[in-house]
Amino acid sequence: MSENKGKVKILLAEDDKLSITYITTVLTSEGFDVIHAANGDDAVRIVREMPDLSLVLMDIKMPDKSGIEATLEIRKFNKSIPVIAQTAFALAGDREKLLEAGCTDYISKPISRKDLVALINKYL
Template sequence: MHTSTRKKSSGIILLAEDDKLSVSYFKAVLSSEGFDVIHVDNGIDAVEKVRSNPELSLVLMDIKMPQKSGVEAAREIRSFNTALPLIAQTAFALAGDKETILGAGFNAYITKPVSREDLLDMVKRFL
């Protein structure tokens, strides 16, 4: 007998994003695939969550956030955690951005708006 379609956790993802619409979208997509999502809305909190949650599987971080940008937060995270996959998300992919993003310690980046398929492919690539 099949009692539940709820999957066991596929992992814990830290979503660092300050846009409410993007937060809702990312949470819906990731939760539907069994991921547990922890949300913060600025770079300072993102660094603190990584520091205090060693069980995190991956970080999905917006580049443009208040208090501390995603690039600054990634550099700080890399100073104490070099193994955690970091994926940048940006609506503004300009020439030179890729080098800045990857140079800050991100493993990869996705450009918003991002499709469900592209988001899940990117996340699963690192998990």
């Protein structure tokens, strides 16, 4: 584990309690700091208020504002932060839609620990 991972802050935008617990456990065990947003509005606000965030894990299906809407809004003021979409609904054409909306990449649910860590490390 790299020494600077403790300084790496990841925003987890997710409303499902089981997913929050699982992903937070995986990320903290890898040495990352995890900040949580329960909906798209919170995610946008947190990205705006925390310039030291390193990456966003964005659930696509959330209350108030979807992950796609939140990503589009984030891209208006932050074009560089990696945004990885997480979705249980990965259908043909979804990847293109997510990338068009400004997502850097995506991961399908159920999320494997190995795939999640590899994807995050790819963008840090």
